[in-house]
Structure formats: structure tokens, C-alpha cells
Amino acid sequence: MPGERCCMSNDSACSNSVMGLSVRKLELPHWLAIWLLIGVAWFLVAVAWMPTNKLYQQGLVAFLWLPALLTVFVRPAFCIELVRANKFLMLTFAGLFVWSSISLLIAEPSLFLKELKRQLYVGFFLLGVAAFVRHNERLAYQTLIFAALLLALAAVVSTVDFYVLQGYPLRLRLQGIGQLSHPILGGYVIGLVAAWLACGRVNLWVRLLALVVLLVFMLLTQSRGVWLAFLAVCVLMPLWQSSRRGWLPLVLLVLAGAPLFFVFIDVVLARGFSYRPEIWVKSLDMISLAPVWGVGFAADYHIVGGGGKVFDHSHNLLLHVAIMSGIPAVLMWLTIWAGVAWQGWRHRKTPLGSLLCASVVFSSVACLFDASSLWGTPRPEWFLTWLPLGIALGLGRTSVPAAVSQT
Known part of the structure; x- marks a missing residue:
């Protein structure tokens, strides 16, 4: 009857309205997504272009x-919904968060409330990056690539400023602009974005030019850990990229690196192992003194090497976390990192998943030699630790989307 059809029509319209409202609740408003885009881009690019850390x-x-x-x-x-899609990673991160907080409370109770904000900073960062990636994976990929190109420009400016304008000799380790001023950490940021471009889908000539610039920056920092991390990406990239482009970075590394390698060979060999084995042995001794709770992540510790040389961290992320928060914290971090690697592997056929695979390989090698912070304020090391986790959380889905061609 007409009346019944009218009621059915109204019920259908009401149901569609409710469904539409539910869908909108699972999406970010446009204004908030743009705000997060600016924030993620700021994290990636301003690390070089802002003159001060403040x-x-x-x-x-x-x-x-x-x-x-x-x-x-x-x-x-x-x-x-973001939490539901990442139950494993979220629970493990929550465990690390709580364990590190308790270790801090035991070791430095007077600093607990003050230092707790560092952990909250990490939490907000992960939420911001994950929300942005989940909202628009394609845009997130393009943001990473665009940031890599801007950092390639920063590499050029850094090189000209340091060796030409400031007049430092070529054999002195390059110090970049902004927060890239530390030769080792700055080199790792540049090396990571070079890995992104190496497996990214960008115009060939733009990619080649940017990669050469980034590789020269890496070599001028004279940081061997950066070379090893990028080499690991080059060697393993064919595992998640079946195309021939996977070998391009390795060829570029040889062509760009060989001449400069012979220029700096005596400088590199003179540094030997840079006290790394001795530092690691001393770190293990420190861990044995407080293997469960550590000394608290807000504590300062020093490692005295041969000849009285003092180091302010272990030059190995796992050892550093063990010293600070105990062996259980290391196990939780390794569990988190395994989850990030798995998420990258699941999405390896997508552009952003490929970048995550490169990030995992590069960061895994880098953190063995130099990274020394989890809960510190935002710094270049976050590119190696929390950024890959944020991307992995954003990629969390019940099913993996098909690969999409992106430029």
C-alpha cells in the first residue's frame, strides 16, 4: 500500500543516514587532516630548515x-578503530610505556612527573602520524617523498655552507644545517630519506639527482654506520621489490662512493672501530648491575673507555634501553620492532609499505651502532625509531590493499 511504501522508504533513508554518520565518525574531518599533514611535514622537513631546536x-x-x-x-x-586494528603493537607499546615509567619511578621518583611528558610526547606523535597515514595512505607516501626531496636540497645547502661559505677543509666531517649538525645523526636522517627515494616511485632523473646529492652528503659525514645501513637496504631491497629498480641504489652507491672512498680511506681507517667493542663490553657490565629495572630513562650515565675517554651513551639502542629500563624493556622493544617489520612486509607491494620496509632495514642497522634514545624529546633519532612505528600503526588493517601506482 502507499502508506506502507512510504514508511519503508523513510526507514531506508533513516538507515542510510545512520550508516553515513557512522562512516563519517571513522574518518578525519578535512581541516584536521590538513593540520596533521602540516605537522608530519614539519617533523620531516623542519629538522633541517629550522635554525634552532626550540x-x-x-x-x-x-x-x-x-x-x-x-x-x-x-x-x-x-x-x-585505530587501536583495534593494531592490538598487538598497541598492547606491546603500552607495556613498554608502563615498564619504562615504573623503572623511572623506582630510580628517579623526583623526576617522574617531569619526565613523564616525554613519553606522552611520543604517544601524541605516534597517534598523529598513524592517524594521518590511516586517513590517506597515498598522501602520506607523497609527503614522505616530497620531504626527502626537500632534505636533498638541504644537503646541497649544507655542503655549500660548510665547505664553501665557512671555508672548512674537505677532509673535515660535514655538519649540516639545523638539527643535521651532528655528523652521525644528520647522516642517518639523510641516509634514511635516501633509502626512501631508492625504493620510491619518482621521476627517474629527479630521483637520480636527489640520490647522488644525498649520497655525497652521507659520504662527507664520514659515518661508516650510515654506509652500512644504506648498503643493507640496497642489498635486501630486491626481497620486497621484484623490479630491476631494486639494484639501482647499489649501483649509485658504488659510482658515487668509490671516488670519495679513496679520498677518505686513511681518515676512515685511522678511526678503527671507534671504541665500539670496548663501549659495548662496558655497557654489558652496567646492565648486569641493574638488569631488571635499569637506572631510569631520565638518568645520565657515562662509559669510560681506554685512555680515560668518556662516552655519554652505549652507541647501541638495545644496550642503551637495557641500561635505562632493564632487559624486559629491550624484549618489548624487539617485539614492537618485529611487529613493525611484519606490517612493512605485509604491505611491501604498496608504495608506502615499500618505504616502511626500507626504514626497518636501515634503522635496524643504524641502531646497532649509534642511536641512543627512545624517550628523549623529538630529535633525528625519532626518524629511526618512532616514525617507522607510527607508519606501521597507520597501515594497520584487517586486510592489505592492492598496490596502487603512485608518482
Whole structure:
């Protein structure tokens, strides 16, 4: 009857309206997504282009942590779904968070509330990156590639500024602009984005030019750990990229690196192993003194090497975490990292998944030699630790989407 058809029509319209409302609750508002885009781009690019660390931190508060916090209130259903899609990683991260907090409370109770904000910074960062990636995976991939190109430009500016404008000799280790001023950490940031471009889908000539610039920067820092990390990406890339492009970075590394390698060979060999074996042995001794809870992640420790040389960290992320928060914290971090690697492997056929695979390989090698912080304030080391985790959380899905061609 006409009346019945009208009721059925109204019920259908009401049902569609409810479904539409539910779908919108699982999506970010356009204005919030743009805000997160700015924040992620700021984290990636301003690390080089901001003159001071204070400005860099302030920008992260305004452009990334604040919208991440708002996401919890504006789209709670979105956040809940993000957690559900990443139960394993979320639970393990929560375990690491709590364990590190307890170790800090035991070792340095007076610093607990003050230092707890560092962990909250990490949490907001992960939420911001994951929300942005989940909202638009294609845009997230393009943001990483665009940031890599801007950092390639920063590498050029750094090289010209250091060797030409400031007049330092070529055999002195390059110190970049902004937060890339540390030869080792700056080299790792540049090396990581070079790995992104190596497996990214970018115009061939743009990619070649940017890669050459980035490789020259890496070599001028004279950091051997960077070379090993990038070489590992080059060798293993064919595992997740079946095309011939997987061998291109290795060829470029040889062509660009061979001439400079012979220029710096005596400087590199003169540094030997840079006290690494001795530092690691002393670190193990420190771990044996507090193997369960560590000394607290806010504590300062020093390792005295041969000849009285003092080092302020273990030059190995796993040893550093063990010293700070105990062996259980290391096991939890390794579990998290295995989850990140698995997420990258599951999405290896997608552009962003390929970049995550490269990040895991590069960071795994880099953290064996130099990275020394988990809960510190945002710094270049976050590119090697929390950024891959944030991307992995954003990629968390019940099913893996088909690969999409992106340029």
C-alpha cells in the first residue's frame, strides 16, 4: 500500500543516514587532516630548515601534537578503530610505556612527573602520524617523498655552507644545517630519506639527482654506520621489490662512493672501530648491575673507555634501553620492532609499505651502532625509531590493499 511504501522508504533513508554518520565518525574531518599533514611535514622537513631546536619543538607542539590530541575528542571512534586494528603493537607499546615509567619511578621518583611528558610526547606523535597515514595512505607516501626531496636540497645547502661559505677543509666531517649538525645523526636522517627515494616511485632523473646529492652528503659525514645501513637496504631491497629498480641504489652507491672512498680511506681507517667493542663490553657490565629495572630513562650515565675517554651513551639502542629500563624493556622493544617489520612486509607491494620496509632495514642497522634514545624529546633519532612505528600503526588493517601506482 502507499502508506506502507512510504514508511519503508523513510526507514531506508533513516538507515542510510545512520550508516553515513557512522562512516563519517571513522574518518578525519578535512581541516584536521590538513593540520596533521602540516605537522608530519614539519617533523620531516623542519629538522633541517629550522635554525634552532626550540623552534623545531614549538612547531611540533602546534602542528602535530595539538591536532593529535584533538583527534581523540573530535573522532573517538576513529581512534578506537585505530587501536583495534593494531592490538598487538598497541598492547606491546603500552607495556613498554608502563615498564619504562615504573623503572623511572623506582630510580628517579623526583623526576617522574617531569619526565613523564616525554613519553606522552611520543604517544601524541605516534597517534598523529598513524592517524594521518590511516586517513590517506597515498598522501602520506607523497609527503614522505616530497620531504626527502626537500632534505636533498638541504644537503646541497649544507655542503655549500660548510665547505664553501665557512671555508672548512674537505677532509673535515660535514655538519649540516639545523638539527643535521651532528655528523652521525644528520647522516642517518639523510641516509634514511635516501633509502626512501631508492625504493620510491619518482621521476627517474629527479630521483637520480636527489640520490647522488644525498649520497655525497652521507659520504662527507664520514659515518661508516650510515654506509652500512644504506648498503643493507640496497642489498635486501630486491626481497620486497621484484623490479630491476631494486639494484639501482647499489649501483649509485658504488659510482658515487668509490671516488670519495679513496679520498677518505686513511681518515676512515685511522678511526678503527671507534671504541665500539670496548663501549659495548662496558655497557654489558652496567646492565648486569641493574638488569631488571635499569637506572631510569631520565638518568645520565657515562662509559669510560681506554685512555680515560668518556662516552655519554652505549652507541647501541638495545644496550642503551637495557641500561635505562632493564632487559624486559629491550624484549618489548624487539617485539614492537618485529611487529613493525611484519606490517612493512605485509604491505611491501604498496608504495608506502615499500618505504616502511626500507626504514626497518636501515634503522635496524643504524641502531646497532649509534642511536641512543627512545624517550628523549623529538630529535633525528625519532626518524629511526618512532616514525617507522607510527607508519606501521597507520597501515594497520584487517586486510592489505592492492598496490596502487603512485608518482
